[in-house]
Each structure stands twice: as C-alpha cells, then as structure tokens.
Amino acid sequence: MAPTSASPAPPPLQEGALRIVALGGIGEVGRNMTVFEYNGRLLLVDCGVLFPEDDAPGVDLILPDFGPIENRLDEIDAVVLTHGHEDHIGALPFLLRLRSDIPVVGSKFTLALLSAKCQEHRLSPQLVEVAEGQRSEHGAFDLEFFAVNHSIPDALAVAIRTPAGTVLHTGDIKLDQLPLDGRLTDLAGFARMGAEGVDLFLADSTNAEVPGYVTPEREIGPVLDSVIGRATQRVIVACFASHVHRVQQVLDVAEAYGRKVCLVGRSMVRNMGIAAEQGILRVPEGLLVNLEEALGMPAESVVFVSTGSQGEPLSALSRMARGEHKQIKIQQGDTVILASSMIPGNETAVFGVVNGLVRLGAEVVHQGSAKVHVSGHASAGELLYLYNAVRPSNVMPLHGEWRHLKANADLATLTGVPSDRVVIAEDGVVVDLIDGIASIAGRVEVGHVYVDGLSVGDVGESTLSDRLVLGEGGFISITVAVDATTGRAVSPPTVSGRGFSDDPKALDEVSPLVEMELSRTESEGITDTHRIAQAVRRTVGKWVADTYRRKPMIVPNVLPVDS
C-alpha cells in the first residue's frame, strides 16, 4: 500500500494509460498540486503554497517542485483551480512566470481571487471561468465540475474523463447539510459519476482522523449572537480573510445589535469587496465604516473584523495584543473573538496573542471556550458518504500528512474498496492507471522550493541547515591575517561571537589558543589558508565543546597578506 523511498524512476508511460503525480500536498498540509498525464499531454489540478514551519526558518513560502514538468510546460493543456485558498492557488504566479499563457480554469470567485494575486505579480493569466454542472474540454481531458461546500465560497470538485478512465478529484470538501448559501456539495452528482464508473477517486484527507461530522457553519451564528449581544464595549472578530460566510454571520449579528462593522487588514477588505461585488456577501446599506469612522464611534457601536487569527506577529491583532497598534488600543471590557481554527504549529503564537489581550483586560472567546469555529474539511462520517456515493474502483488519498492519508485509506477500505486498490502516494510518487487498476509505477524526485524575500529556489537545504545551527548556537568568528609566503600571523587574531554569550569575557581564552595553533601551523610550514582555517576551526570547536558543551558555528577567516 505504501511506497518505499527506494521506489525506482518510473518507466515511460504506457500507451492508453493515465499517470498521476502529486508535486505537493501529499504527506503534508499545503502546496497542493497534482499532475495528470495522458498521451503526452498534462493537466494540472491546483497550484498552492505551503507555509513553512520550524524546520524552514526564515522562509516565506514553500512551492511545489515544478522540476518534473519544467521541461514540459508546452504540454500543459490547463490548470484547474478547485477553490481560492492560498494552499491551492498561491504558487500559480510562480508557474505562470515560466509560461504565462497556461489556461487557468476555475469558478468566478476563485478566479477573482487569483486575478487580484496575479496583479501583484504583474501577470495577466488566461482565465476560463466555469461553474458547477458545466463541462470544459482541454486537449485529451474532458472536465466536469461539481459544487462543493468548503470554508470559502464557490469551491468545485472536478471529474476528469480520459480514454484511460475517469478520475474524480474532490479538492477541499465537506458536506454541510445546511450550508449558509444553500449550495450543497453535489452528492447526487457524485453518485451519478459513480454509476458511470469512477476509476480513481482522489479525496481530501485533512479530517479523516476525526470521527463523526462537522457541525454546520450556521450554528456559529447563535454563538456570535450571544457573545456580541452581551458585549458592552468594543468587539473584535478575527478570522481568515477568505471566509466569506463567517464574515457574513458577523455582519448579520452586528446589524441585529445596531453595531457598525469595520473591516481591518488589506486582504480582508479586498476579498470582502470581491465577494460583495459578486453577490456572495450581503452587505446591508451603511453597515460598513472605515477605520477612522469606527474610531470616532462609541465602543458599543462597532465590531472590527480583522485578520491575524493565527497569531501572525505583524498582524493587526498581534499588534493590539502587544499594545502596539497605532489606532486600536484594547480597553478593559473589550471582547475579542477568534473565529478560526488553530493551525497546528501556531498554538504558541495564538495563545501568546490571547494572553496579551487578556492581560490588557479583554475577554477573549476562542475555539477552546466556545463554538466559534467549525472546520472546512469533511470528518470521517462525511468521507464515508462520499465513498458510498462514488463507489470508486481505486482510491488515492489527497491533502494531508501520513496519519491523515492512512486514516482516509482505512475509511475507503471500510466501504468496500479493496485495500490493494487504495494507493497512498506521497509527493513525487508516480501512480499509473492501467486497464482500470491504479498502482505505483515509481517515483520522481520532488524537493521543497523555498521563497525567501525576492528570490525563489536559492535557499535550499544547506542554507536551512546552517540557519538551524546558527539559530541554536550562534557563531564564533576568528579572523587572522597571515603572511602569504610564510603562513606567519601578521596580527593578533580577532575573535568575536554573535548569538553565543552575553558575557563579554566568554571568549577571552580563544585568542591565545588560536595563536598557539598558528605557531604550530607555521612551524609545520603550512601556508595554505584553507588548511590553516581548518586547524583553527578544530581547535576552537574542541575548546567550546569542552568548556561550554555547546555547538556554535565556528567561522575562521584567514586572510593572506603579502609581506
């Protein structure tokens, strides 16, 4: 069932077969991107970013590895975007830089978010707008779209019909049976596809470990109502900038209590503007006020809706929690609602914000203390509905770490999919669908592509491993000038440490040690600066390990000077 890391390079794709490779999103949560290949042509589904964790310090974004397709860009018939979240569209501008005229297929709201993003990158993509119920042909790939309920409006699942068989790809999905916008996940459509025959089903694994069913989004409304209803001072609601239905519920409650609403944060203002324009967000006349107006109003008359629910240090909410926000100062009695999940890894940052707000006198309501968030991803119970509707011949779990993929695989087999037809394929694992049977054909190399500041790809594993060492122990640099001919030190060594110690005398013993070592190298006739540097590194490294039991980076600079 599981690929081994020793899987070989895949054979050439057999004629009449379909090949599937994820360049991101399997074995991790984020940078979703799946490549389908038939008869020498490629179809991409999603092209998202991953937000880095502790193991990639200083990195802004992680992209899927385009390596396996970068020499085949002209063979791409289209890229389909299932919805507008960053982990599904965020990397597309980087792909469009390589070939700008790839047709981009998606729903109206998804494409509007993508366009806004592309404008920042000065790109004008070729957009193909589709909607649920529609079909769209791109080369060998005959696509059909299905409405899907998720934590962003206008999400789609996509069926991909090819001569090699039919694939159904859920994108991110849940099955809220009372969605706020009435737009249900099209289970009937999935069943129809099932009746037609789905050879391979790719399904969202994010919540496969969670038993039962996701609470309907609309149950958050009464909780917001009760919290905002009893608030006597300002209310600040933090949530994701793309969660239109969550914001809708806040607007509705604010209106009911005669409060105005002020949207805070560039992405929040932009996305809600798009949603309002498309009629997805209903904004009552005169409800919205700008920040200046809001600050001039009595505390009990306004609700701020802000980003920053993940504790991002530069966000408006984090600055409020530190008392550093220029305009919005938290007062005793203010209410702050974190109407969002806590993405694993962000707990410390989020609770840091909560502590700061509580310390300043705010009452903070969060997922742990009230039902102010529900997930956007199907729990195990909902996934069973999907498997039973689709009755797929083969299954490939998508979107998730290993524990999620395995849990999803187990659900598939529970509904009757033979376990040898459930393929857990990490990023880069090549799955071929041949004669109705999906199996692992090999593996292509996919790495992590890091975006750090303006450049893509120049920060790699070696740089990150240096950052980890430096971040843990700092460095000690030793600079010496030596006579290029004799190798004799021409000045005493300069020793300095950064990130090593606050004690100015901590490194006092290093200089004499290095001088001794330099006498030794000189006496042995060593003039090669690399060898001298190596000797210095060894001497200082041993000293610091013995003296401090620490491992700073040792950085010798040996400068040859002409005598």
Added chain:
Amino acid sequence: MAPTSASPAPPPLQEGALRIVALGGIGEVGRNMTVFEYNGRLLLVDCGVLFPEDDAPGVDLILPDFGPIENRLDEIDAVVLTHGHEDHIGALPFLLRLRSDIPVVGSKFTLALLSAKCQEHRLSPQLVEVAEGQRSEHGAFDLEFFAVNHSIPDALAVAIRTPAGTVLHTGDIKLDQLPLDGRLTDLAGFARMGAEGVDLFLADSTNAEVPGYVTPEREIGPVLDSVIGRATQRVIVACFASHVHRVQQVLDVAEAYGRKVCLVGRSMVRNMGIAAEQGILRVPEGLLVNLEEALGMPAESVVFVSTGSQGEPLSALSRMARGEHKQIKIQQGDTVILASSMIPGNETAVFGVVNGLVRLGAEVVHQGSAKVHVSGHASAGELLYLYNAVRPSNVMPLHGEWRHLKANADLATLTGVPSDRVVIAEDGVVVDLIDGIASIAGRVEVGHVYVDGLSVGDVGESTLSDRLVLGEGGFISITVAVDATTGRAVSPPTVSGRGFSDDPKALDEVSPLVEMELSRTESEGITDTHRIAQAVRRTVGKWVADTYRRKPMIVPNVLPVDS
C-alpha cells in the same frame, strides 16, 4: 486587579505582614517558585524549570530568577517541594549550588526523585521527609501538609501558618474521586483549614479555562485493555517517566494478556525503580524484561514502555519513528500508544513522530483518537469545589499563562470571593498580606535565567535576539585588512555567507561594492576600523535589502595591518 508593568519597587515589608513573590510560574507554565517572607525570614515553595520555546532557541532550560533572594540565602528557613515534576524541582540543584544546606521539605517519593537528580549534580541536600497530615516548623513558618491527587504520586498541598495569617498553597492539583491509589485530594482537610480561616489561597490555574471535570485516571485502563487486547504485534506505550499510575495500568493490562514489559529510557527505568521500591508501583514477579530479552521474544509477547511522548528528537520513540533506533525497528502491524498530553508548542514534533510511525506501518493511538490520557490538573468544576471548601479571604491564582490566571480568578469571584481580593500577580509582582488583606505592593525585577550547556546565565536577551536574527536569515561576513595608518585596503575583501543562500554566486556583487566603499572611506581619511566596519555594514545591508529583500546579519571584520 492586574498589575501594570509600571508598578514601583515595593516598600520595606511592614512589621507583622507577610510578603509573597513568585520568581517563576505566574504568567507562564513552568519554573514554579514562590517566596514567602515574614519578619526577615524566607520560605520557598517549589523550585522548578521551564522548558524553552521558540523565543529562546538553543537554550536547554529556563530557571526562576534567584536575583531577588541571592543576597538573602541565609535567611531561607526551608524550601518545600509540593511534588516531583521537573517544573517544581528541576531548578533546586542550581539553588543548592548557592547554598547547599537549605532544608528541603517534601514527601518520600518527591525527595527520592530529587535525590536522584542531586546525585547527577554531585549534591547531598538536607532532606526533611513529611507526609500528609503532618506538621513541620521552619522558623516563623508553621507548615501542615495535605494529600493531593495529581499525575505523579505523593503530591502535597501545604498550609503555611504565620503570625500574619494563614496561606494555603495547592501545588499542582486535581480532584479525581476514584484515584487508582485511593489517595484522594484531602478536601475535608481543606474545609477544616477553611473553617479555621485561610487568609490567602494560592491555586493551580492550568486547566481553569476547561469546563467540567477531569475524567478519572482509571477510565484509561479499559481503553488500554481494548487497544492492547486486539494488538497482534508489538505494542509500544509512550508516556511521561514520572506517571507511575499510567505505567501501573499498562503493567496490569500487559499482565492480563500474558505480555512481558520492557521499560525503555533512563528516566523511565530509574523512576519506576524508585516507585517499585517504595511500594507505589506494583510489579508482578517476572513481568519486567530487559531490552535484550524483549528483542528476543515474539512480537505479540511484549509491551515496551518508553519516554518520548512529546516528540523530543533524541528520544527513543522519535528515533523509532525515523527508522533510526538501533534495536527497535517498527514493523507493519505494530501498535504505538501515546498515553500523554501534547504540551502546547510540541504539536508539530509529536505529529511528526506520529506520521513517521504510521508511514512505517504502525497503528498509532493518541489523545486525539482515543481516551489514552487525562490531565493532571483540576478543571473549572473541580476548582469550584476547592474555593467552596476553603472559602478564602484572598486568592492568588498560580501556575499558568494570563488566560489561565484570569479564568481561575473569575472562578474565585463566582464562588463569592470579592473581585478586589483576587490578585493576579505575575512573576516578580510583590503581594503583601496586611491585616488580612492581600494587595500588590510593587514589583521586583525578575528575568529569565537560561541554562545552555554547562553554563548558567551567560546567555541572555542579547544573545537570544542575535540567534533569532541568525536563525531567520543567516549572516554575511566581509573581512578586509586595511593599512592601520592610511586606512587603505591591503587585500581584496573576503566575502562569505552562511545560512544565506545555496547559490555560490549569490554574493558576487558584494566584493566590488565593498571595494568602492573602502575607496571612499580611504579618500575621506577614515582610519578608525570601527567606522570603516560601520560603513561596510551599511553598504552591504542596503544592497541585500534591495536585491533580496532579506535581513541577514551583516558581520564586517576590519583588520588593521601595520604597513
């Protein structure tokens, strides 16, 4: 209710009054230590460590700040240890290094764990063993001890009677009404103290935000029974090395299924040895086997009990998850149970271990998927029992971040404690109990004392802030030798980056830039190496910000050479 950071230094302690200052443990979870002062004498309760998070990279431990008492060591009458967890005893060896003959008061099991720790530090503390129901006088402090239920055996609460009033300190506490060892938290004793009059009640805040009651520990037994009962291969249970009752339940279930048990990890073996010796852990004859014996047995005949439940990278469990453990190789069908909480901040590491284990074919059972852990700290419902039993005049929430302290304070006021008698005092905030009223008298400075390798205190905020910069962006060093008299560069600059880029050409533009800048400084007659270094730093910093939009540390080394 809350102290401001502008609180002034406290006035001298009024005669007949009691002063309370936490040197750690309030406003954070860990390094618990509270100082009581009466008539020039001091009593300490607990002396624990805090395990560092992302904001203290490379640090091994964080100690309470002994600063406010380090000139008053001779005035300490005793240190009371409420129980044997690291966050209550871990810093004591560092205090005993300053004065080795401070009487250390605690229960039998607590003192045994402390002794083991002190042996590693080559210290022989003066131990005073006490038990619930006993009293013990230390100078002006008349102590009485109460049985307390927690996630480690033999925990105590302590009442401190002084002429200024009576304090009751819970330590870590919960109120399991069906404890495995039958040793209930002595609520009746607390009520008796309440009847006598408790002037100040210091209560554990850790779970004050959590509504309801902690599930009894014994409900984990049947879950372990069901998981281990259906396991057909090896079983590995990971839990804290001090959680004797959890291990007892594993031993019982293992015995029931005819499996032998192998304890893995130095602290696990040591602590369970102590517990068995003291009759706290019941080990059936012949149940335990050593690692070598365990490896020779059929997979279905053994349970491993291991540390590493927090994803510690060097732990046995982490090494198994990476396939790097020398002896224990995870096989398809093995079962791993994480019978512990996930300490906030450790989620990514723990799930990393889970993913690794699942990938190797193990079934992993954790807190998220089954009831294999219950907390050691009272939930809100239990805290209400405590407040109602004790009916304190004043309350000071202990052990927790701001959100926990505030939730605990709210519970106290709900039971009728006037809100102006509930004092939220962070570390360093000085609370005086005068004529039965507790209030904030000022603040003493307490910082974080970091242990990194062998030395204590030399790593401070400046070093940590350098580590954070280096960890995010690495550094660029520029080394030049200049003529000491003229300031002229005598060799081309040597430029190197670490943690900056994998691209060997990334810094090619720096050298010519620096040469230009050095010509400028030379032409302006600048010979001071600090000023030259500053000019180089400015030039390279601007270049890297413009070119890469990154902020590595810029490290110029300007070496004066005599011409």
